[in-house]
Amino acid sequence: MEFYLAPMEGLTTFVYRNTFAKHFGGVTRYFAPFIGSRHMSTRDIRDILPENNENILLIPQILSNKAEDFLAISDTLRSYGYDTVNLNLGCPSGTVVAKHRGAGFLEDPVALDRFLYEIFDKCPMKISIKTRLGIEFLSEWEDLFRIYAKYPLEELIVHPRLQKEYYNGHAHVDAFADAYAFFKEQAVTSPLCYNGDIVSVESYQALLRMCPEINHVMIGRGILRNPILLQLLLRETSSSSLTKEQLRAFHDDLLDGYCRCLSGGDTPVLYKMKDLWTHLSCCFVSPEKYLKKIRKASRLNEYTIEVNRLFREATISEL
Ligand SMILES: Cc1cc2nc3c(=O)[nH]c(=O)nc-3n(C[C@H](O)[C@H](O)[C@H](O)COP(=O)(O)O)c2cc1C
Known part of the structure; x- marks a missing residue:
């Protein structure tokens, strides 16, 4: 199994990715958040x-519905030495979808097909x-996958939710399994990667029961909440051996990384760290106060x- x-x-x-790789690892490919404009920002x-x-191993990602812009951004990425790029057709956010980008592009399969033809060409x-x-409807996947099947995709990563579901409810693993079977029937050679709601050994094992042949899994929130998740999945044990010392060292390196790379005083650093704590706090029992x-x-x-107090007083949860 390869984990992304x-x-x-x-x-x-990049600060998170490097710090994670140093302290925990187990990830074979890291995907960068999307680049949405050919006029790339300094960030x-x-x-x-x-x-x-x-x-x-980093795979940059592009969010675009204009072949010309996709090609311009991929040219820049190639000039930095990258040979692979990922196209974002999953972002469900209202502002992105309103511009027919991300998951919004799935609304118009004909335009999507034309776009893919041009970029693959x-x-x-x-x-x-x-x-x-x-x-809107789960039945939409088949038309989309017929289009994907026409192109020599390096990989198709599937988050089996609909745009209208954002991150609510649960991922439709059964629909993913159908799509997987469809790709096999059509003899499509592009690998399929599963993504969504893998947060524990139990959710991982449930996925493997539904799709025993899967060998690429992408994980987001599960890793943010439990940085040793991949070690648990590889050992298939549900007892966590995460220690406060390990988590503290990871946290301190992250904080140090953000302090070094962000200008503008405490505020931007605090913003980043607070965002992360929304997820990282799951490592502790009753972290709310x-x-x-x-x-x-x-x-x-x-x-x-406050972080010192948390580490001193709270107990690491059984993740
Ligand atoms: C705050 C946030 C930011 C995200 N940013 C991106 C992004 O830049 N590109 C992308 O393809 N997906 C993005 N996603 C979606 C995740 O990559 C992933 O598909 C989603 O979280 C489901 O996987 P998970 O259940 O393992 O977290 C984002 C999700 C969240 C919650």
């Missing part, structure tokens, strides 16, 4: 610069796709006092 780290805008930054560039991603890089199953204080901190010294 899902791209998560604002969370799985976009810094996130994918090879020197900022030295010890990991003109882009010299390997192209993988990260997609949802459709917009500590989390509330961490979120209230407006200076780094206040933040550190």
Whole structure:
């Protein structure tokens, strides 16, 4: 089994990816959050610069519905030395969907097909796709997969939810299994990767029962909440051996990384760390009162006092 780290805008930054690789590892491919404009921002560039991603295999991601823009961004990425790029057809956010990008592009399969034809014709890089199953109805996946089956995809990563579901409810593993069988029937050779709601040994084993042949799994929130999740999945044990010392060292390195790379004082660093704690706090039993204080901190010294208190007083949960 190969595990990928899902791209998560604002969370799985190069600082997070490098720190995670140093302390926990187990990820074979890291996917960068999307680049949405051919005029790449300094932040976009810094996130994918090879020197900022030295010890990991990084796949940059593009969010676009214009072949011309996709080709321009992929050219820039190629100039940095990348040979593979991922196309985002999964972002469900209202502003993205309104512009027919991300999952919004799934609404118009004819335009999507034309776009794919052009980028596969003109882009010299390997192209993988990260997609949802459709917009409104689960039955939409079949038309989309017939289109995907026409192209030499490096990989098709499927988050089996609909756009309208955002991240609510649960991933439709059964629909993914049908799509998997469909690809096999059509003798499509592009590998399929599963993504969605793998947060424990139980959810992972349930996936393997439904799709025993799967050998690529992408995980996002599960890893953010439990950084040793992959070790648990590989050993197939549900007893966590995460220690406070391990988590503290990871946290301190992350904080240090953000302090070094973000300018503008305490605020941007606190913003990043607080965002992360929404997930990381799941490592502790009853973290709510500590989390509330961490979120209230407006200076780094206040933040550190509250984090120290959490590490001193709270117990690591059985993850
Ligand atoms: C805050 C947030 C940011 C995300 N950013 C991206 C992104 O930039 N590109 C992308 O393809 N998916 C993005 N996703 C979706 C995740 O990559 C992933 O598909 C989703 O979280 C489901 O996987 P999980 O259940 O393992 O977390 C984002 C999700 C969240 C919650």
